Amino acid sequence: MVDENTLQNCFPKLIEEIPAIKPAEIIEIESGEINKNTDICVNIWEALSDLGAERNSVIINLGGGVITDMGGFIASTFKRGMRFIHIPTTLLSQVDASVGGKVGIDLKGIKNLVGCFSNPEAVFIDPRFLITLPKKEILSGFAEIIKHALVADAVYWKTLKEINLAEPGQLETIIYRSIEIKNNIVQQDPMESGLRKVLNFGHTVGHAVESLSLEGGRKQLTHGEAVAIGMICESWLSWKNKSLPEEEFNEIISFIQEYFPPWPFDDMDFHRLIALMRNDKKNRDNTILFTLLEKTGKATWDCALQANDIKDSLKFYLSLDKK
Numbered sequence: 001m002v003d004e005n006t007l008q009n010c011f012p013k014l015i016e017e018i019p020a021i022k023p024a025e026i027i028e029i030e031s032g033e034i035n036k037n038t039d040i041c042v043n044i045w046e047a048l049s050d051l052g053a054e055r056n057s058v059i060i061n062l063g064g065g066v067i068t069d070m071g072g073f074i075a076s077t078f079k080r081g082m083r084f085i086h087i088p089t090t091l092l093s094q095v096d097a098s099v100g101g102k103v104g105i106d107l108k109g110i111k112n113l114v115g116c117f118s119n120p121e122a123v124f125i126d127p128r129f130l131i132t133l134p135k136k137e138i139l140s141g142f143a144e145i146i147k148h149a150l151v152a153d154a155v156y157w158k159t160l161k162e163i164n165l166a167e168p169g170q171l172e173t174i175i176y177r178s179i180e181i182k183n184n185i186v187q188q189d190p191m192e193s194g195l196r197k198v199l200n201f202g203h204t205v206g207h208a209v210e211s212l213s214l215e216g217g218r219k220q221l222t223h224g225e226a227v228a229i230g231m232i233c234e235s236w237l238s239w240k241n242k243s244l245p246e247e248e249f250n251e252i253i254s255f256i257q258e259y260f261p262p263w264p265f266d267d268m269d270f271h272r273l274i275a276l277m278r279n280d281k282k283n284r285d286n287t288i289l290f291t292l293l294e295k296t297g298k299a300t301w302d303c304a305l306q307a308n309d310i311k312d313s314l315k316f317y318l319s320l321d322k323k
């Protein structure tokens with residue numbers, strides 16, 4: 001399964017390395033999160049049926065997180081589960097979406113509302129695919145890499161501060177370390193009953209601003225850009241409510257600001273943002289739950305916070321633009 005961009009940029013590279021794939025049937029969808037939906041799934045299930053796909057047939061998902069999430073979901077449900085392989089081609093899908101066994105699609109405008117836990121036969125990662133990836137998409141994946149360091153590895157955080165993203169060799173090293181971190185966490189808690197929640201750092205506020213950016217009239221954020229805003233607000237909350245030292249907090253904020261320019265919203269949006277956070281499927285008992293930092297490299301989860309605190313963190317984000 002591919003989209004138009006991975007068909008053009010990645011498929012030729014793949015068959016050059018593995019010519020045996022050349023005769024495979026190509027299932028192409030249009031790129032974009034908007035296409036991660038039930039209609040497309042139905043089309044593809046029908047196509048698989050017409051092609052005579054069986055349980056031991058294999059779907060190869062060649063693309064970003066949209067392709068790996070949806071291709072994995074389609075494969076996991078067709079005939080109660082056929083085999084699939086991920087070949088992620090964006091930085092975000094290499095370090096995040098293709099690791100950890102979550103597959104799914106969006107419904108009613110809610111991200112990943114329908115899905116399951118299901119693991120591919122294999123994940124093959126080649127940083128050379130990233131050569132054609134737009135810089136904006138590289139940065140989107142880099143936000144998750146920053147998150148990995150902040151929640152799990154203070155030494156890695158120091159490495160990131162020295163990194164030059166334009167240098168392909170350096171990217172390869174951090175892809176490897178990020179996958180190691182995510183894999184290690186997921187293996188200890190595959191179903192997200194505890195520890196895996198550290199990976200939600202930056203995502204309570206992040207998902208809310210990502211949804212807000214889709215509500216028209218605004219500059220649309222990539223997932224990583226939204227998570228970067230989320231990490232700024234949630235670092236502020238960590239400094240205010242947990243033990244994150246002020247010096248580490250300041251370091252985090254200036255590092256994120258180096259890569260991610262400010263995204264404008266205003267006080268009028270606070271109410272909507274809090275409402276979006278209340279909808280987060282990770283919440284329980286009508287409280288808004290956060291993953292916060294105790295220090296760089298150590299996170300704690302299920303921290304319930306009041307709307308006023310959350311608003312203050314949004315105000316802090318907006319104040320940065322004025323400095």
Ligand SMILES: NC(=O)c1ccc[n+]([C@@H]2O[C@H](COP(=O)([O-])OP(=O)(O)OC[C@H]3O[C@@H](n4cnc5c(N)ncnc54)[C@H](O)[C@@H]3O)[C@@H](O)[C@H]2O)c1
Pocket residue numbers: 003004005006009010031032033036063064065066067069089090091092093096097098099100101102103111112129130131132133134137140223
């Ligand atoms: N399952 C999980 O654990 C998990 C984790 C994080 C994110 N996700 C999901 O991942 C999705 C986002 O993934 P994404 O950021 O990779 O987005 P994406 O799949 O939309 O890819 C971004 C863009 O890059 C293009 N592209 C992909 N590879 C390319 C290449 N090598 N060269 C040029 N263009 C290329 C795509 O066509 C698309 O236009 C979301 O749906 C999110 O929910 C899932």
Ligand SMILES: [Zn+2]
Pocket residue numbers: 096144203223227
């Ligand atoms: Zn994310």
